[in-house]
Amino acid sequence: MEETIDPPACETMAEVRAGVDAVDRALIALLARRFGYMEAAARIKPDRAHVRDEARKAAVIANARAAARAAGIPEEPIGALWDQLVEASIAYEFEVFDRVRV
Numbered sequence: 400m401e402e403t404i405d406p407p408a409c410e411t412m413a414e415v416r417a418g419v420d421a422v423d424r425a426l427i428a429l430l431a432r433r434f435g436y437m438e439a440a441a442r443i444k445p446d447r448a449h450v451r452d453e454a455r456k457a458a459v460i461a462n463a464r465a466a467a468r469a470a471g472i473p474e475e476p477i478g479a480l481w482d483q484l485v486e487a488s489i490a491y492e493f494e495v496f497d498r499v500r501v
Contacts, residue, residue, distance in 0.1 A: 401421050401424075403417055403418040403421045403422075404417075404418060406418065430484075433484075433488065434488065434491055437488050437491050437492040437495065438492075438495050440492055441492045441493075441495035441496040441499060442495075442499060444496065447493070447496055447497075447500075450489060450492050450493050450496055451489055456485050456489070459481065459485055460478055460481045460482055460485065463477055463478065463480075463481035464477060464478045464481070
């Protein structure tokens, strides 16, 4: 991630906003990598019925909630955010699966 001021050292809103914008850019890069794994999964899975895996979804969300708790950030909104992320990932994987199988 690019050089920014640590949150406790911020003294202006410009510093806060620069930090938030840098984190957002880093998150987008990480999400692009995550969605790349969804493309790989769509390529590897033998059939469409394997795309949605509710047990794996629950485990991923539980892991995110536990990581949030350990990091001292609110667990509930992180769980909700991860639920949306996993659903978006599943939808993307279906899209890729259908595209690569045509």
